[in-house]
Amino acid sequence: MTGTVKVNPTHTHFVLPGDQIESPQGLVEPVRTPFGRLHVAVYAMKFISRDLLYAIYEDFRHLAGFFLVTALVSAVAAVFAVRRGLKPLRAVADGAACIDMNMLHQRLPVGEVPAEVAPLVNGMNVALERLAAGAARMRRYTANAAHELRTPIAILRARLDNLEEIPAKGALLSDASRLQTIIEQMLVAARLTEGQVAIDQEVDLAASIREVVFLYLPLAIECDRTIYFEAYAPRNVARGNRRAIEAVVANLIDNALRAEPSGGAVIVHVGPGATVAVIDHGQGVAQTEREMIFETFWRKSEATPGTGLGLAIAKELMDEMCGKICVEETPGGGATFKLIFPELTNIHESSQPCL
Structure with a gap:
């Protein structure tokens, strides 16, 4: 007869007659089978390595x-923890993406950044401080240089105006006018960037640009060209800075007079919707170059006269005033430069950075 030796909640050990009770070789345990729950008895089992796999x-x-449930819960918890942990870093990345040369005063947020990443963000803020200080020094240097050059250029222009008629007088006046225009643009750009002048003034485009045209009319006549001024309405008010607008238009008129063939006419048109067009009938600008001409120091070739600064500064001024130039x-045949200014309807809204 068999004898029970050990009884557990899940199985039972037993011995057969002649076995040693201390080392039972029989086992009975319930097993779920395709035929239902059965009690299976085995005797003198022998370990085989593949039994471990079973x-x-x-x-x-x-x-x-x-x-499966544990893995899903862990995955969801990990995703939530990672997203929550990286949220401050995303805020830092968004802040860094918004910083340009006009927003160097801004700093990256450090408050909720993990302690392990905080030294990196602090280092970036220190670098921004040094960059802002360097940019401010360069702008002050540019503004001071432009301011110092205004007087000698004005004297040069006056002396050329009083010079007796010589074959090169028109070319000399044109060169002096270009220098005067670029210096004025540099000075206005530096003051706009430093916030020393307002960019939300009410500017009557028709009146301001008419004055610029009158100033350039003697030069145009001296160079055997003329300028026509057209206005959509007697008064066309836009939002911006008057000196900056006049500097940009002066640069475009100067370029147009150089491009216009001898005996031709440059047209300056103030249109509806706070727009200005400066039209010449020269060689024009190739389609592939219409974006590059606004890059600093860009010239079509080394033989092309000029410094490549005028249109670049003009675009900078238009960007500062939230306008467009194209x-x-x-x-x-020829080139038509168009300026689009913010309309007066937004003049009393709070000033926001241009996007």
Whole structure:
């Protein structure tokens, strides 16, 4: 007869007659089978290595649901923790993406950044401080240089005006006018960037640009050209800075007079919607170059006269005033530079950075 030796909640050990009770070789345990729950008895079991794989498989089959739920919960918790942990870093990245040369006073947020990353953000803020200080020094240097050059250029222009008629007088006046225009643009650009002048003034485009045209009319006549001024309405008010607008238009008129063939006419048109067009009938600007001409120091070739600064500074001034500048082809040949200014409807709104 058999004898029970050990009884557990899940299985029972037993011995057969003649066995030693201290080392029972029989085992009875319940097993789920395709035929239902059965009690299976085995005797004198022998360990085979592949039995371990079967055991692991059976345990995993019974615990697969638990493991799956645990894995899903862990994955969701990890994603949530990572997203929450990286949120301050995303705020730092967004802040860094918004900083340009006109917003060097801004600093990256450090408050909620993890302690491990805070030294990196602090280092970036220190670098921004040094960059802002360097940019401010350069702007002050540019403004001071432009201011110092205004007087000698004005004297030079006056002496050329009083010079007796010589073949080169027109070319000399044109060169002096270009120098005067670029220096005025540099000075206005530096003051706008430093916030020393307002960019939300009410500017009557028709009146301001008419004055610029009158100033350039003697030069145009001296160079065997003329300028026509057209206004859509007697008064056309835009938002911006008067000196900056006049500097940009003066640069475009100067360029147009150089491009216009001898005996031709440059047209300056103040249109609706706070727009200005300066039209010449020269060689025009190739389609592939219409973006590059506004880059600093860009010239079509080394033989091209000029410094490549005028249009670059003009674009900078338009950007500061939240306006746009572009160039199109003049019907029949030539270039038409268009300026689009913010309209007066937004003059009393709070000033916001241009996007």
